[in-house]
Amino acid sequence: MSADNTIVYQGEPGANSQIACSEVYPDMQARACATFEEAFAAIADGDARLGMIPIENSLAGRVADIHHLLPDSGLYIIGEHFLRIRFALMAPKGATLETVKSVQSHVMALGQCRKTLQALGLFSEVAADTAGSARQVAERGDITHAALAAPAAAEMYGLDILRTDMEDADHNTTRFLIMAAEPDDATPEEEPVITSFVFRVRNVPAALYKAMGGFATNGVNMTKLESYQVSGSFNATQFYADIEGHPDRRNVRLALEELQFFCSELKILGIYPANKYRAEIAGP
Known part of the structure; x- marks a missing residue:
């Protein structure tokens, strides 16, 4: 199995993650990994070119492990895929x-x-x-x-x-991130674009409130914001966010600059084309 033609996923053959791989990359060889850590390592070590990683579900919420693995993985988000899940x-x-x-x-x-x-x-x-x-x-x-x-x-x-159809709602959908060892950022001309990043705010009063203000004043839509604890501390909170728009666009650049002013850490994880599913669920 050629590493350059391999996409990894967590689970065993027959998993929904394998189905997602076959939908997006039907010509690639999908390889199962026992854990998310193993999948991330395969991409980082060059044993696989891509990874199909679930990050959230419309019914069950976020896949918690991923938020902890993403920032330190050294990998980049190059795309997303939405899969209707049937159990x-x-x-x-x-x-x-x-x-x-x-x-x-x-x-x-x-x-x-x-x-x-x-x-x-x-x-x-x-x-x-x-x-x-x-x-x-x-x-x-x-x-x-x-x-x-x-x-x-x-x-x-x-x-x-x-x-069949054991899921509690017919909108049951999982969002997957497509991961790679090297960035493959979308250009501003490819919009609609999603920019994903993690950040930590400085330990000052109302830091998060002030940091978020830049997105409102610059007209940047934030589609996702989640917090989670890091380093075993109840004081150290990290945030994962998705926004619409490319950092090269003036309004997005200004919003990120304002965010960074109130941050102790800011890391862009990927700039990639928004999946068409987003427009479908948004409606007219």
Whole structure:
């Protein structure tokens, strides 16, 4: 498998991340990694050219691990992809909805199907990933134990699908970041463009309020802002943000300059074309 033609993802064959890889890069070889750390390392070390990394879901929220890995990974965001997520409840041959008592899957998948699982009276067990859960359930062969995974995983691991469309809402969508070892920034002419960055504000009163003011006064739309603790401290807060627009545009440049004045750290993670899905959900 050529490294230059390889895209990595976290999980096992049959995972939604693999489906995302095949949708965006059908001619590349998708390689499974056990952890996000392993996937990031493969890109950084040159063992893979790209990575398909989930960052947030419309039902379950953010993939927390990614926010901690991104700033120190040395990698760059070169694109994004939105994947409509569909989950199926699958179990070994002979199992029925009446025999199944428990279900295992990745914590994000369980969160996306929480209400449905509660309605079925199933006990949830957190596992490393979705497709891996399907494989483990097949190996276990217990008709009281099921997996929650993409429908393709059932055929791959010889399981029966007991119920489709397990997700709690039909808008269930995961946003993926496409990562690379080198930047491939979009140009201002490629707008609409998303600029992603992380920052820490200086420890002064109202620093965050003042830092955000520059985006309002310069007419820059911030589509995402999330905070999370770093370094085991309740005082050290880092923020991840997405904004619309290219830093070479005057209004974006001015907003970032004002932000930086109130920051102890600011790092651009990527400047990349906005996925068409954004315009679709925005409506007319």
